[in-house]
Amino acid sequence: MHAPLFICLATALLLVSAWAHPAQQQDRSSPNGRIVGGYATHVAVHPHQISLRRKAINSPQNAFTHICGGSVICGGKYVVTAAHCIIASVPSQYKVVAGTSRRNGSDGVIVSVSEIIMHEKYNPGTYDHDIAVLVLSSPFPVNNFTIKAIELASEDVEAGSISTITGWGTTSSGGTASDQLLAVDVPIVSNEVCNEDYAGLITDSMLCAGVRGVGGKDACQGDSGGPLIVDNKLHGVVSWGYGCAHPEYPGVYARVSYLREWLDSKVTCS
Numbered sequence: 661m662h663a664p665l666f667i668c669l670a671t672a673l674l675l676v677s678a679w680a681h682p683a684q685q686q687d688r689s690s691p692n693g694r695i696v697g698g699y700a701t702h703v704a705v706h707p708h709q710i711s712l713r714r715k716a717i718n719s720p721q722n723a724f725t726h727i728c729g730g731s732v733i734c735g736g737k738y739v740v741t742a743a744h745c746i747i748a749s750v751p752s753q754y755k756v757v758a759g760t761s762r763r764n765g766s767d768g769v770i771v772s773v774s775e776i777i778m779h780e781k782y783n784p785g786t787y788d789h790d791i792a793v794l795v796l797s798s799p800f801p802v803n804n805f806t807i808k809a810i811e812l813a814s815e816d817v818e819a820g821s822i823s824t825i826t827g828w829g830t831t832s833s834g835g836t837a838s839d840q841l842l843a844v845d846v847p848i849v850s851n852e853v854c855n856e857d858y859a860g861l862i863t864d865s866m867l868c869a870g871v872r873g874v875g876g877k878d879a880c881q882g883d884s885g886g887p888l889i890v891d892n893k894l895h896g897v898v899s900w901g902y903g904c905a906h907p908e909y910p911g912v913y914a915r916v917s918y919l920r921e922w923l924d925s926k927v928t929c930s
């Protein structure tokens with residue numbers, strides 16, 4: 661094969677194999693840490709955080725296991741999560757657990773899902789419009805202590821603002837998951853700057869956060885669907901990234917302000 665073509669193909673293969681499109685990627689260059697680079701927290705500090713648990717349709721004897729995070733909205737009637745978390749599944753495969761700080765516990769309040777509402781424009785190839793709403797079979801008993809709805813952002817957040825991301829995901833790319841809820845504080849990166857890192861893959865429905873040039877703090881596998889908050893408003897839904905906590909690649913989130921009209925059209929909060 662032509663040498664330049666070979667190098668090109670080999671690079672493309674390497675990139676594809678390290679790409680953080682959910683659940684299966686390995687990025688050997690990622691540093692070790694927690695959520696990545698975060699700290700232990702509690703659901704009473706983030707009472708909108710839920711654990712989405714699924715069981716395989718072909719092995720009903722298996723337990724429900726944590727697959728993604730999510731956020732309680734609309735007075736406890738719905739959960740917002742990532743579309744890539746629930747693609748090709750049915751409501752009966754899920755339980756949603758609120759009011760717990762544990763990934764594997766049976767504490768908290770457990771409800772079923774009656775309907776999955778995927779964004780009609782979700783693109784599994786590009787992660788554009790990576791958002792979905794779960795209609796709960798009964799609303800969560802909001803106690804404003806360990807279970808509470810989060811307000812949806814309607815305005816874009818400023819680049820440089822410090823956001824907080826929470827979840828039970830892995831503490832390094834391809835690493836082990838945390839049983840305790842973890843949080844990490846990471847600055848918002850503008851789409852323009854983020855697109856320099858991601859060669860134009862960042863669309864209007866996405867939002868970036870990361871410590872550019874430094875890395876070490878990020879969401880990771882299993883945090884997907886979970887919240888990115890600024891000033892107690894939901895601004896992002898954990899979506900994708902190149903590995904985790906990489907200095908050159910911020911984490912990518914679904915942009916709630918951009919998707920707000922769609923959300924409003926799907927939920928009735930009162």
Ligand code: 4AZ
Binds near residue numbers: 880910
């Ligand atoms: C994932 O696979 C995932 N570093 C979530 C977030 C990020 C990467 C991967 C961002 O669920």
